[in-house]
Amino acid sequence: MEHVETTDVLVIGGGLAGERCAMEAASAGQDVVILSIVPPRRSHSCAAQGGMQAALGNCLMARGDSPDIHYLDTVRGSDWGVDQEVARIFAEEAPVAVRELAHFGVPWTRLRPGKNTSFIQGRRVELDEPQSKAGLIMQRDFGGTAKWRACYAAAGTGHAVLYAMDSQVIRLGINVRDRMEAVSLIHEGGRCWGAVARCLRTGRHRAFFARATVIATGGYGRIYGQYTTNATINEGTGAAVALDTGIVPLGNMEAIQFHPTGLVPSGILVTEACRGDGGYLLDRKLQRFMVAAEPEKQELASRDVVSRHMMQCMKDGRGVETPFGRHLWLDLRHLGERHLDSKLREVRDICRDFAGLDPAKDLIPVRPTQHYSMGGVRVDKDGQAYGMAGLFAVGEAACWDMHGFNRLGGNSLAETIVAGRIVGRSVSGFAAGSSLSVDTELALGCVRDAEERSRSWLARTGTGPCVYEIRDAIAETMVNKVGIFREGKELQLAVAELWKHLARIDQAVLRSKAPGMNPELSFALRIKGMARLALVTAMGALARTESRGAHFRVDYPLRDDASWLKRTLVRWHRDAAGPEFSYEPVGMIDVPPGERGYGSAARIEMTVPVAEYNSRVAAEQQLQGRHGTSEPTGSRMKWGAATGNKPPHDTVGGMDE
Amino acid sequence: MSKRSGQKRRQLRFEIFRFNPEDPESTPHIQCYRLDETPYLSLYLALNQIREQQDASLQFDFCCRSAICGSCAMMVNGRPLLACRTLTKDLPERIQLHPLPAFALIGDLSVDTGSWFSAMNQRVAAWIHEQHPFDPDAPEEPMNDDLAQAIYEGDRCIECGCCVAGCGIANVKPEFYGAAGLNRIARFMIDPRDRRETCDWFEVVSSEEGVFGCVGLMACQDICPRNLPLLEVHAYLRRRMLAGRRC
């Protein structure tokens, strides 16, 4: 049948997470197809600059590091929003992931024995690295970590890792289909059977029938329009098709990260490694405001905390005024040409190409910019989507939940590989144990529906609004009202505006009826999904009456562990007028909620004992659609290993399944 | 900027190659658009403005818009450039845009560099041919940082296709690996994690598709937006090949 292809495993997304997952399944003998909007090497993973976290502990400033400490940093960084078991699994496997990448050819920067000059807390220091560690993988400092832990390849880490990963995909002969965009999932009775995709060369649709389907489509930063560090293709289509099923929930969509140093005015990222390597943030008068704000971590507090201090600093009139809005400065001049040319050379390129300046001599104009989506398709520790058998998600598209309400720099690249390995294993296990027992008529029906959507866009006539205008309106609402500082009234306004934008999509009219891929039609087919993602983000933020990590409510400035130690879930039932919200426990608690060590220490304490909280986790998550996992809830936790606390007795071992 | 400040803003005239192979009515032609220049205007911003305000059917490719993903190469006044990092202030008022030659056309300014590069990577087997299987329990093997930097240097290619589009040989000989392909080969050759010896490479490299197909005029080196030392790479490959098939 011309419009239907069949495979064992369908991976939607050819970034790091999708490719690592595909590789695992293909190595286990599964037939794998990867769909991607762009050739895999152009996926946004290639833009990651600074590094990948793993507790290798090779250099002096990393000495004594361990998965225990990495795990603790991750939990604190998340403001206790993570699933702690997932954070534990992650921290344990991250070193293997980095070493495996070395095996695949990543040219990690290596440890140079002898004197290495560094800047730590504003002071120049000479670190004498021992001969015995020469040539091991080097680490650099990043925000919110107790040790130097980010492994890197100059400032092109994502590029180097993605090319190595894609070389393995080529080696395995995996069927990669670029310019193929998944537009809907094929599913019936709570079971997913692949996806319908639209070809971005010809505009034609086809169905990919699969026993197991993986969403690895990355983040959705483009709901903030141009005010993001994300690539133009990060439009959240993966999360949107999952939401469209009406059954699969998205988790913590209100948890949006703003990176402190987006370049002004383009919004292109300047990596955190700049501050990790000793760069300063300066105000209009060239004062280092972060020293007073965070005496301990200074510029290297977590991103949510630094971004808020920057916004406050600008509000207090200490920003630089320009025709492109206010900004602050990033100062790298003291790091020296040699350092900039070796360890931060991509930063130098970006500054030259996009701001016409040289960081060896000039200050860099920066301001906080949307950067990362902590939320996404809610999955369990094996990567299975809640509510739908045969559907998985991995990488930034997923809410596996090792980031909670604030992701630490460098933890995302590490997540893509660690989770890719783990989810790849569970996907191939699932595919091997099931058969494709469904009529192709189901797939053809989905293809016809998708074709009908295109046809109806092309058939519209009249003087309605243009889709790009609606996109810009959504972005304005998100940037102005669902940004870094959030407030109830503003959020209510945002929700009202977003409803209006959503309604206007039905009146929108295409300017071009060109046959083929038609770029305007391609975008029009995504805009409803984007509007819905924006809406559930704003509604989730309005409902969450506390401040946690990147979600900061001016009207509820405290973290509230009594009422809000939980994860937001949102579904949009088929034919329902609006989304439905529910909540689940974040997961079992090993490290009890406490101080992060930066940011504000004030909070509302938990009222139930940890043991009681833990005893409800499995049952309440099952109620939300969590499937049985390969191992019971909590079984991978190393109780008390990181804190020295005694394990909460009745939770050891878990109790579901 | 400073020279022009105080002067009237320029109006730019874009002459853009148009052809939609999916449209039976479409024939290759040049279409003109006018746009008022604004500060910091890049071809990325300009082309999107043209598409959103003047002609919604215009096809082109951008992804990272930060000169790192290699999606957006096109011929700008006859030279292959990354459009996202090209500012109009560095161009004359009349800006001619064509798709890259040597690659299959998808439509207007959009070409299929992806398929070209994945075929090339397949042909030169551009992956580490490992010495031994991965051992998850072992520490990493040490590597001198200078060597790691040298490998990284070769790894910096973003597969944009500029060097291929600008190469006289690659334009007439589709099998030629191009500067990017030769650079890729050298990257794996110097990597001690790859077990291939000179003799394993000989067939691939010393053929007419390989380094001996190149006439060494070095258009590629001037063009590469990543400033890869392609001249050195070619010289290195020649040396290795002329030194003979030692194995």
Ligand SMILES: Cc1cc2nc3c(=O)[nH]c(=O)nc-3n(C[C@H](O)[C@H](O)[C@H](O)COP(=O)(O)OP(=O)(O)OC[C@H]3O[C@@H](n4cnc5c(N)ncnc54)[C@H](O)[C@@H]3O)c2cc1C
């Ligand atoms: C500028 C920047 C710098 C960063 N630096 C760092 C860093 O230093 N360290 C770190 O840890 N993290 C960093 N991050 C975050 C990290 O890079 C990303 O979170 C991570 O790479 C995401 O990988 P992914 O595989 O999940 O998604 P992506 O790499 O975004 O890949 C998504 C894939 O899905 C495909 N796709 C999307 N929708 C569809 C669809 N509908 N149909 C078919 N295919 C689809 C795309 O074509 C693409 O192949 C950075 C992020 C940015 C934006």
Ligand code: SF4
């Ligand atoms: S030197 Fe000339 S012939 Fe050889 S690859 Fe470069 S451009 Fe092509």
Ligand code: SF4
């Ligand atoms: S060698 Fe340079 S010009 Fe050629 S594809 Fe790579 S980055 Fe582009």
Ligand code: FES
């Ligand atoms: S858009 Fe990525 S290189 Fe230009």
